[in-house]
Amino acid sequence: MTLWTEETLFAGIEQLALEVTEEQYKIQPDLMDRYGRPGFEKSRRDTVYTLNYLAEGVMMDSPSLFVHYIGWLKQLLAGYGLTDIDIRMKLELILGRVRAGKRNEQVERTIRILEMGILRTEQPAEVPSFISEDHHLGRESRSYLDALLRNDRLGAYALVDSLFERGEIIRNIYRYVFQSSQYEVGRLWQTQQISVADEHYCTAVTQSAMSRLYTQWIGGERPKTGGVLVSACVGGELHEIGLRMLTDVFEMEGWDTHYLGANADEEKLAEMVVRRGADLVALSATMTFHVHLMKKLIGHLRADKRLENVKIMVGGLPFNLDPSLWSRVGADGYAPDAESALHEAERMMRERIRESRPEETGRRLEVRGGHQFGS
Numbered sequence: 001m002t003l004w005t006e007e008t009l010f011a012g013i014e015q016l017a018l019e020v021t022e023e024q025y026k027i028q029p030d031l032m033d034r035y036g037r038p039g040f041e042k043s044r045r046d047t048v049y050t051l052n053y054l055a056e057g058v059m060m061d062s063p064s065l066f067v068h069y070i071g072w073l074k075q076l077l078a079g080y081g082l083t084d085i086d087i088r089m090k091l092e093l094i095l096g097r098v099r100a101g102k103r104n105e106q107v108e109r110t111i112r113i114l115e116m117g118i119l120r121t122e123q124p125a126e127v128p129s130f131i132s133e134d135h136h137l138g139r140e141s142r143s144y145l146d147a148l149l150r151n152d153r154l155g156a157y158a159l160v161d162s163l164f165e166r167g168e169i170i171r172n173i174y175r176y177v178f179q180s181s182q183y184e185v186g187r188l189w190q191t192q193q194i195s196v197a198d199e200h201y202c203t204a205v206t207q208s209a210m211s212r213l214y215t216q217w218i219g220g221e222r223p224k225t226g227g228v229l230v231s232a233c234v235g236g237e238l239h240e241i242g243l244r245m246l247t248d249v250f251e252m253e254g255w256d257t258h259y260l261g262a263n264a265d266e267e268k269l270a271e272m273v274v275r276r277g278a279d280l281v282a283l284s285a286t287m288t289f290h291v292h293l294m295k296k297l298i299g300h301l302r303a304d305k306r307l308e309n310v311k312i313m314v315g316g317l318p319f320n321l322d323p324s325l326w327s328r329v330g331a332d333g334y335a336p337d338a339e340s341a342l343h344e345a346e347r348m349m350r351e352r353i354r355e356s357r358p359e360e361t362g363r364r365l366e367v368r369g370g371h372q373f374g375s
């Protein structure tokens with residue numbers, strides 16, 4: 001089987017997923033008794049996901065992307081009564097197919113990553129809560145999430161208002177209340193403690209709570225002490241709140257920001273970067289299977305002569321899982337969260353000044369923090 005060559009890595013996945021799922025159902029006929037035909041279809045679809053994560057791990061030479069996914073899958077499937085043995089069986093069947101094919105460097109890497117995934121099935125996968133009273137604003141974050149979970153939008157707003165009124169800085173409310181509660185919402189969804197509808201509700205209220213805070217800081221005249229930022233999510237990426245937060249933090253710190261949100265189009269992004277005279281482009285990916293698109297997008301931006309001096313920073317879940325992944329997608333830098341992104345941007349801007357011609361450095365913007373709402 002020649003599935004694991006660069007060109008066909010994605011092309012053969014649907015067929016392979018079907019074959020492997022059929023094989024597993026032959027070996028474990030009880031699966032059909034337990035889950036019926038809909039269960040078979042779900043299992044086939046999950047296998048497509050698994051193969052996409054595997055392909056991404058192989059292409060990016062990043063075992064941790066796949067190993068993390070297996071831990072996540074283990075916890076998710078436990079909620080449906082599927083065991084380590086079931087997941088392991090699927091991975092062994094994939095491994096058998098890969099091993100049976102012609103060997104090359106990429107196939108060897110695939111085998112290594114699959115073996116690491118199989119080992120991961122044997123380890124515990126429980127994710128602890130993202131909210132703890134020991135964290136800064138831990139109690140408030142818990143009360144905020146509790147309000148969301150009882151559909152008490154006004155109660156959630158009131159809590160945020162009270163934090164603002166008592167002088168809590170907006171960046172902390174973002175980080176310790178909104179980000180933590182969003183991560184916790186994800187965990188509760190994954191472990192089937194809340195529904196997709198609950199997750200949508202919590203997310204929508206948090207987005208509106210962020211917008212309500214804008215009136216406290218956006219719109220007024222603020223000195224532009226930073227550079228120009230254009231931010232966008234890659235490809236079909238729908239997770240946009242993290243990038244929104246990052247963009248807001250930059251705006252609070254005196255940057256001139258242009259946020260394109262989810263699903264950014266390559267050409268429009270490049271045009272926006274040129275039109276706004278951006279110093280920095282921030283690109284976000286949450287789903288691991290979008291990482292290769294990030295690499296492609298960065299390649300596209302790099303090929304555009306007009307963007308020669310523009311720095312590119314990346315972030316999002318896969319980059320947090322593999323802290324050197326950013327360099328393999330061709331970015332200039334990475335940061336794990338909005339706060340540290342600001343420091344990384346400052347570093348990149350200093351680097352840019354060093355790289356640029358001396359006569360240009362004089363007119364370069366000095367990037368520094370210190371805005372009253374952010375710091």
Ligand code: B12
Pocket residue numbers: 068069072178179182183184185186187189190199203236237238239240241242243245246282283284285286287288313314315316317320334335336337338339341
């Ligand atoms: C809300 C949500 C959604 C919403 C998003 C809505 C929106 N408008 O954004 C919707 C419903 C669309 C969605 C869909 C899906 N989701 Co979702 N989602 C979430 C959830 C609960 C919260 C996301 C969020 O708001 N996080 C809060 C922000 C602030 O954090 P953040 O994104 O990490 O951002 C910070 C840093 O990462 C960093 N950062 C981010 N971008 C950048 C960029 C740069 C340049 C830098 C420097 C830093 C940086 O800074 C940010 C601020 O500090 C997460 C849970 C989680 N752990 O994040 C799941 C989660 C990400 N989703 C998940 C899944 C599985 C999906 C779906 C596949 C579900 C499905 N079956 O359809 C789809 C995929 C959609 C797609 N193609 O993108 C999984 C991913 C698991 C995995 N192994 O990869 C998660 C982790 C849930 C879980 N625990 O299982 N989701």
